[in-house]
Amino acid sequence: MSKPDNPRASNPKDPEELRFHYTPTHTSGPEEETDNPHAKDTTRVPDVIEALREEFGDVVLSLDRYANEDTVYVRKERIRDVCRYLREEENFDYFVDLGGIDRFTDEDRYEVFYNIVSTERQKRIRLKVRVDETDMRVPSVEPVYRAANWNEREAYDMFGFDFVDHPDPRRMYMPEDFEYHPLRKEFPQLGVPGSLPLPPQTPDGELTMDPFAAARGSQPVKSYEEPPVDQDSE
Amino acid sequence: MAGSNGSNGQGFFTTRVDAILNWARSNSLMPMPMGLACCAIEMMGFAGPKYDSARFGSEAMRFSPRQADLMIVAGWCSYKMSHAIRRVWDQMGDPKWCIAMGACASTGGMHRCYGVVQGVDNFLPVDVYISGCPPRPESVLHALMDIQEKIRNEYSVVKDYAHGEAASRTPVLPENSDRFPGQLEKPKTPDATLETVSATARDEDDDPAEPAVA
Numbered sequence: 001m002s003k004p005d006n007p008r009a010s011n012p013k014d015p016e017e018l019r020f021h022y023t024p025t026h027t028s029g030p031e032e033e034t035d036n037p038h039a040k041d042t043t044r045v046p047d048v049i050e051a052l053r054e055e056f057g058d059v060v061l062s063l064d065r066y067a068n069e070d071t072v073y074v075r076k077e078r079i080r081d082v083c084r085y086l087r088e089e090e091n092f093d094y095f096v097d098l099g100g101i102d103r104f105t106d107e108d109r110y111e112v113f114y115n116i117v118s119t120e121r122q123k124r125i126r127l128k129v130r131v132d133e134t135d136m137r138v139p140s141v142e143p144v145y146r147a148a149n150w151n152e153r154e155a156y157d158m159f160g161f162d163f164v165d166h167p168d169p170r171r172m173y174m175p176e177d178f179e180y181h182p183l184r185k186e187f188p189q190l191g192v193p194g195s196l197p198l199p200p201q202t203p204d205g206e207l208t209m210d211p212f213a214a215a216r217g218s219q220p221v222k223s224y225e226e227p228p229v230d231q232d233s234e
Numbered sequence: 235m236a237g238s239n240g241s242n243g244q245g246f247f248t249t250r251v252d253a254i255l256n257w258a259r260s261n262s263l264m265p266m267p268m269g270l271a272c273c274a275i276e277m278m279g280f281a282g283p284k285y286d287s288a289r290f291g292s293e294a295m296r297f298s299p300r301q302a303d304l305m306i307v308a309g310w311c312s313y314k315m316s317h318a319i320r321r322v323w324d325q326m327g328d329p330k331w332c333i334a335m336g337a338c339a340s341t342g343g344m345h346r347c348y349g350v351v352q353g354v355d356n357f358l359p360v361d362v363y364i365s366g367c368p369p370r371p372e373s374v375l376h377a378l379m380d381i382q383e384k385i386r387n388e389y390s391v392v393k394d395y396a397h398g399e400a401a402s403r404t405p406v407l408p409e410n411s412d413r414f415p416g417q418l419e420k421p422k423t424p425d426a427t428l429e430t431v432s433a434t435a436r437d438e439d440d441d442p443a444e445p446a447v448a
Binding site: 173175182187188189190191192196197198199200201203208210211212213214218219220221222223224225 | 313314316317319320321324328329330346347348349351352353355356357358359361388389390
């Protein structure tokens, strides 16, 4: 069993360490926390959360604990200040991930999450902001963490967030003229037919706008004359 | 060479140019490995020493489309990649063949998704589909043998004098009108036109200069 105060201490020959543990789905008490080696307490930073509460007051909306990991919900107008505080005062120097979540609820439909690591503390913190459908603006954290640049572009591409003050607010994956945000729940799984062009069926032909052209009988021209198939010879 | 006639120990043999062309073509396919995902790993096994596509003469993977005549689309194809694939396909010289390797290249597979083309046959003329996720290298070998059989049954040159426009202007010679001498494998469909041609040749054997009316 690894010691909780040193997350890097590990003995692979220890059978206790190889035992399979379910990640607890309920709120775990303090006595269970050290029982599960897979939910290491690297995502528990109570002192940082306390410091955030002192610094920002009610900007820190709530604290959610799931599977022994803390998630801090922050008011979205101040997310950049919170990130700057974490970076400059609390040594959270490594921006890992940012992404969007569509909860498909009536209010506060979207979430943006921020995973940040302090390499000095060997601790990580997860921040979340809630974004309502009517106001998709979120302050960009790119001025604080430059690594957030492409992640914010991706979140904009997939969900349509408006990252205010982002230096390069283009789509990340989809074409520039794509009209939809594909990871929204209302977007059809197979896409909107005709929104993405396929290549032409001949070298100098028109683009194929039907993504199921083959199912509708389209047959791209072969470069040779195919001999007819004799059914009897098989 | 199987089916050749008249060597008689004289140090030469005769065959049809179609048969020898198809024989050469089918045994020297140069695949263009369009490896897009994990199927490409199996495609490497297909080309490697264990499964050894060199036995079928197609060990020379050509990453340049100008030198390839068989495209193996291995893996899922996104809408963005489809344009590049079509461009590479258009750069390959004729005649060319295409294998859709695996479930994703054939139908989109498990990627029932807005970003993945639901089968490369939506924009490529696919000859052989391989099932599997990913297919075993044996399956790829089987697909290659299917392509070879297809090539051997094609009319590459014979079309000029027996099927194409030139047929009406070509004198029917007795040795030409034999049905597929020198062919490695009998074509699955000796079609009616060839029957007529050989029948005409047999009837009018005394006048070889007569143009064939096919």
